[in-house]
Amino acid sequence: MLEFLAEAAALAFTPQVMLFALIGLAIGVTVGAIPGLSGDMAIAILLPLVFVMDPVPALGLLVGIYKGSMFGGSIAAITFGVPGTAGAAATVIDGYQAKLNGQPNRALHTALYSSIIADTSSDLVLIFLALPLAAVALMFGPVEFFALYVVSLTLVAALTMGKVARGIAAAALGVLLAMIGRDPITGGLRLTFDIPALSGGIGLIPLLVGVFAVSEIIVQAGRAWMRRAERTVASIAADAEKSGYDVAGDRLDWRTFRSTLRATFVGAGMGTFIGALPGAGSSLAAFMSYGIAQRFSRRPQEFGRGSLEGVAAAEAGNSATSGSTFIPLFAFGIPGSATAALFGAALIMMGITPGPTMINDNMAIIYALFIMLIYANLFNFGISKLLLPLYSRLAMIQPHYVLPVVLGLAILGTYAASNSVKDVWLLLAAGLLGVGLRWFGVPLGPLVLGFIVGPGLEQSLRQALMLGRGDWMHLLQSPLAIGIYLGTLAILVVFGLVTRRRALHAKEA
């Protein structure tokens, strides 16, 4: 263990790796701050680059992007009231109010501190839980894996906020798309409609980049009015600034910071827990911890009116998912979120297969990743503290300057990954699919998770049936699997009750 730590530290603390982590942070904060661009999108586009790089610097780059974008999202949320990323949606509630109240600096600093604290605690949970959980995972055979896959798909769909039916539909569509190509058991072709290009299945890269990035670009390009909307937001912002902004009064002092700590801890705990559940996203974590922090607050009436506690709770809840979201991936090889799925894809491209044996087989690299997760937080803190005054300008970069560049990178990256023009067509088709889904308000996360989880789901089901000689009851003969099903049911019931109560409260208020 100790020699691995030394080896891992030697890998993680090279100037090259640290430089890549810094570059990643810079990219991450930038894409996070620009509404419409996200960290997932940047990671998807950079995937092809990952396999020409050494694993450790590549992971450093990805970790940097992920963490940077997590915080970057709150910049636009606080400065303009536009969430830079989905996770920052809850930050808008109090963050933008605080800004309008003349406290942008306090709100940004609160967001930064609570982000870093929650992120670090979540990383520590990952580090200390992943290894013991991976040991348990060896007890998992096809029957138990099938249960886990069912659970993650159910949770993905059920926890899609307010859109359960659409979430299920999107997940099912993802599974269906993943079935195109070769049957995993017999190797025969299926669902290819005699199109030779489909005989190898749909590639992960064209699908991910297409659905996430290209569709966003198409949507944004079609929204000329959005610029006008943004100008309005900017002029409101300017008005607020003219109305007597007190620079001295807008400094985050220790007492105010301490008053937000309780909310930060609530958010860190809640976010870590929700992040570890396969399928629950960072925006859900942010809203849940916002609600709970309000209940525990001494001044709940200030929530929604620029409460710094509200900012801290939302940001902590959002950022605390960033470590724990990797727990299912590292322990069982099942990605619990779109980001984890992207990291899983990157690991596979580096020749590292996520799953129970991954940590043992790649001890040095995984521990180097753990070390980077922690020091990226420190970097993020240092740089962000220094550059915070400049960051709010990032959010003003007009998307229409950036998007064409992103589209070019997406096409180039996809082509480079497979050397195939067919994948570029697939990319554009996936982009159109993404536009269609957005049009009908279908969430994209469940689709991608369904696509990634689908093959494992099918394979484990058919393996379990083969071992059980075709008897479906074989699926219920493992106490572990039964425990997993019951646990999921309990989580669904609890979440159902909580959401219902919150909805009732909202009505009364």
Add this chain to the structure above:
Amino acid sequence: MKFKHLVLATSVAITGAAGMAAAEFPSEQPIRLVNPYGAGGGVDIAGRILSSVAGEFLDTRVDVISIDGAGGQEAINLVRDAEADGYTLLLTDYGPLVTTALREDVSYDLDEWVPLVQITEVAPVFFARADGPLTDMETFIEIARDDPGGISVGHGRHLSVPHLPLILLEGVAEFETTHLPTTGGAQALSFVLGGQVDAGASVPSTIAGGVGDGSLVALALATADRVEALPDTPTLQELGYDVVLPAWYTIFAHRDVAEERKAVLEERILEALESPSAQALAQRSGTDLVLLGMEDSMEAYQTTIANLEAILADIDED
């Protein structure tokens, strides 16, 4: 006299031209080594070993191009459609090239391909948990004969390199097991270790660690000779079962490429891979270089085709 001069002149001209052609190939134009897998896999790494030492021995660059579209057919078609000038070569194992061709409609005949150099040989190996009842291959076969289908074997993908020897062995030794396709060797290993599956079929690099720490027992190899990574494991041939079906990673040229060019490529590639720098790279990436020239790799290619034809015919009968 005049006639003799003419003959001499002509022969000088001919040898001169031939000499020039030999000197020109390979020229500065890079050689494209196309493989049907994504970057980072075993075949891709084998190609990159050659690529990193090529400059010195082939006088030109070797670009490794990974195209995993259409189950590998896209890569094969690219090489087939390229000009047969020796600058576009195929690096593959038998899966996409031979197995697919025998099972599905493909654009080529198997005898269109001429192996130039075999880079490595991968040994299929059967294994089980050390504390289980399957202590050696004889016991395994005995139990499987007594209870057909009672033993489950995780073997990687359907008709993959470790799966085919299992089918072949069942025919030769007359027993039956439950074949469990897995996503690869890692999953087969974790199911065997976890006790959900009785035995596995994979390659030495997957199980060497488990055999070393005593948690696994390697039952038998489907190769002609024992392998370095598992020195105590017998081959099936030693045990009296004629099952030899190793996988190879081999560089192929299309048969229309001129014979002199094939010869030049064979010689230079072998020289490059025998160099100390290539050996060092191979060791670092865990690739076991088992180099064969044109003649021997052609034999390996044809043996594989014959074996696969037999196995697939057997499956179709079932």
